[in-house]
Amino acid sequence: MPTPPDISDSEWSVMEALWERAPQTASEITKTLRPVTKWAENTVRTLLTRLVEKGALKTAENDSGTRTYAPAVKREACVRAEGESFMQRIFGGAAKPLLVHFAQNSKLTAEEVKELKKLLDQSLNK
Amino acid sequence: MPTPPDISDSEWSVMEALWERAPQTASEITKTLRPVTKWAENTVRTLLTRLVEKGALKTAENDSGTRTYAPAVKREACVRAEGESFMQRIFGGAAKPLLVHFAQNSKLTAEEVKELKKLLDQSLNK
DNA sequence: AAATGACAACTACAAATGTAGTGACCATCG
DNA sequence: CGATGGTCACTACATTTGTAGTTGTCATTT
Numbered sequence: 001m002p003t004p005p006d007i008s009d010s011e012w013s014v015m016e017a018l019w020e021r022a023p024q025t026a027s028e029i030t031k032t033l034r035p036v037t038k039w040a041e042n043t044v045r046t047l048l049t050r051l052v053e054k055g056a057l058k059t060a061e062n063d064s065g066t067r068t069y070a071p072a073v074k075r076e077a078c079v080r081a082e083g084e085s086f087m088q089r090i091f092g093g094a095a096k097p098l099l100v101h102f103a104q105n106s107k108l109t110a111e112e113v114k115e116l117k118k119l120l121d122q123s124l125n126k
Numbered sequence: 127m128p129t130p131p132d133i134s135d136s137e138w139s140v141m142e143a144l145w146e147r148a149p150q151t152a153s154e155i156t157k158t159l160r161p162v163t164k165w166a167e168n169t170v171r172t173l174l175t176r177l178v179e180k181g182a183l184k185t186a187e188n189d190s191g192t193r194t195y196a197p198a199v200k201r202e203a204c205v206r207a208e209g210e211s212f213m214q215r216i217f218g219g220a221a222k223p224l225l226v227h228f229a230q231n232s233k234l235t236a237e238e239v240k241e242l243k244k245l246l247d248q249s250l251n252k
Numbered sequence: 253a254a255a256t257g258a259c260a261a262c263t264a265c266a267a268a269t270g271t272a273g274t275g276a277c278c279a280t281c282g
Numbered sequence: 283c284g285a286t287g288g289t290c291a292c293t294a295c296a297t298t299t300g301t302a303g304t305t306g307t308c309a310t311t312t
Binding site for chain 4: 151167
């Protein structure tokens with residue numbers, strides 16, 4: 001499994017579409033994203049090409065001879081990489097200040113708080 | 127207080143130096159950062175200029191007629207902005223999945239877990 | 253066959269970023 | 283005074299990113 005490459009903002013949207021459902025063709029992805037992004041199909045194609053170059057996607061031909069795209073890296077791995085880099089950048093790599101920050105700046109329901117506390121406990125004896 | 131501008135990676139290092147101690151001159155900042163970044167002084171000057179243009183820093187002349195730099199935006203505000211944008215990008219803007227992610231991917235001490243649980247509780251009745 | 257339309261490969265081009273180098277000015281050291 | 287060293291304003295230049303447009307090929311449709 002390759003190290004997750006750097007994935008830019010726009011590229012991330014494309015990845016999300018493919019993590020949701022794969023494989024897809026360029027025009028399918030464009031249609032999927034259109035409501036949100038309003039991108040021209042060529043824009044999506046450019047992003048797809050770049051993501052293939054970066055090794056984040058792989059391609060294949062489907063039965064009708066059209067190229068399809070699918071993730072070559074797991075979402076979870078990319079999220080971890082992005083999270084690491086964010087934590088590094090902003091919190092000097094320390095998890096606690098990060099968690100403190102988001103715990104304080106988020107409005108959570110009692111339910112969510114309960115879940116999170118349970119997770120925290122579990123994170124200990126693991 | 128201005129809305130925090132976009133601050134790039136390299137720029138962020140410069141901001142950190144100034145949030146730590148301000149005002150400082152360009153060459154002081156260069157010296158501060160040098161062990162970590164190895165940047166030429168002109169590099170730091172470029173970053174400083176850009177940060178002033180963006181409104182993240184303000185300048186003044188010190189007694190010896192040299193320009194000094196100081197933050198024009200609070201660190202906390204910038205952290206919040208970066209955090210928002212990260213949460214948006216990666217977790218669709220939802221705090222809980224973000225917290226779940228970092229809670230699960232961090233090794234925390236029992237002490238830290240205790241603190242965080244307390245914070246979570248406090249975040250409720252606030 | 254000519255027109256149309258999807259698809260792919262290339263090309264385009266400005267803004268942002270990372271990382272300096274150059275030239276000009278001024279004060280200070282010999 | 284002429285060389286030296288700090289400061290500053292400009293300029294430089296490759297990469298990455300965002301966002302397409304252009305051209306060439308086929309297959310399909312009149």
